[in-house]
Amino acid sequence: MKQFFLSLIALALFSSCGGNDDPPPAPEGADLIFPLENSECTTGVSVNETLSQVTFEWQSSANTETYSLNVVNLDTNMPQTISTAATSASLSIAKGAPFSWSVTSINSDSDQIASSETWLFYNSGAQTTYAPFPAQLVSPISGSTVQKSIANEVDLIWIGADVENDIESFEVFFADQNPPLTSLGTTNSSIMELAASVESNTVYFWRVITTDSEGNTSDSGVFEFKVF
Template sequence: MKRFFLCLGVLGLLWSCGSDDPPPAPEGANLIFPDQNSECTTGVNVSETLSQVTFRWQASIHTDSYTLNVVNLETNVPQTISTAATSASLSIAKGTPYSWSVNSVNSQSDQTATSETWLFYNSGFQTTYAPFPAQLVNPVSGSTVQKSIANEVVLKWMGADVENDITSFEVFFSDENPPTTSIGTTNPDTMELNVGVTSNTVYFWKVITTDQEGNTSDSGLFEFKVF
């Protein structure tokens, strides 16, 4: 009898240990369409200003559902939709730059995974497109950073264009909001710039991208504080 209860106790211990294993976290989905840095021309006409675009991605493991995130890069207004499928349709503005990404969700896990973020233009009536607004990478907006021994911080960004004809990036940087001081212009292959900073100061910056047609785009404003 003692041996019987001992076996039950061991089984119960094994079961309780197994139940503590965390559920597997989902993995990020691979995006398929609209393509990165492309013009999307497959939208279904909804109105003079809107078309319906179907977004597609590959299934990711340990995933029950997905959240599609689409952001208008001119207004920074997001649109989201949740689905168990690997595609979803949204009505979005014509002739407008967007970013999109997908979050993978496992209902048994408190962790989520996020795909890469891709940029595209939803086709409109124009024959030439402005560059995508530069994506400011570093310093992260709202962060506090350490300056270098030379009292400098490196500003980094990413730029892209449907027609691949960017000619320059102009950087505006100041401790005033908004920054009106242009501190330099870089060529299309240079997407970082060293700037002089002072401790205990908040700085604001943005990047204006220009292409061969003279079209421009504004990155929007980022801010950071220096230790």
């Protein structure tokens, strides 16, 4: 009987010391609020001739302690990042330039993070018309290795946007040398995909030039991929 009670005590002690083995809940992605997607931001407070301070806002997300605001100048590809526990933050950014922005949700108890969507906007400047946003090259991902189709082709896919919604065309440049100078073709504003003929064991480079009805242009920058 004594041994039975000792066993019960040991079991109780073991149970009380045991922790919860469930992993901590992962943070969820935040919903962006402002600046609006594909918009002109006119609410910035002027800092000097070249900069204005813009306040970014997003909704709170579950299981999140802090947020990392990521803003990228699409003309220079220079990022700015700020960490905060709030659901808004202000940054001084260039006037008259296109930007992308997103928010990363972080929880110190979890090794996972969550990213919001990425939105584009122009920070208001002196100009009265804006160039299209640089096309976002979606596929193939830069630095990736892809397989060609039976027709020995790879589909090049991108996304285009414009504050004034007046994109006229996309011209795709594609080559096995960097920078790619050979025009693969031009599509209208509704077509954002073009097939490229490729060979195995070759690295290719591609970029997209977007043109609007005012003749303004933007350059996506160069992506590269390898065909195996």
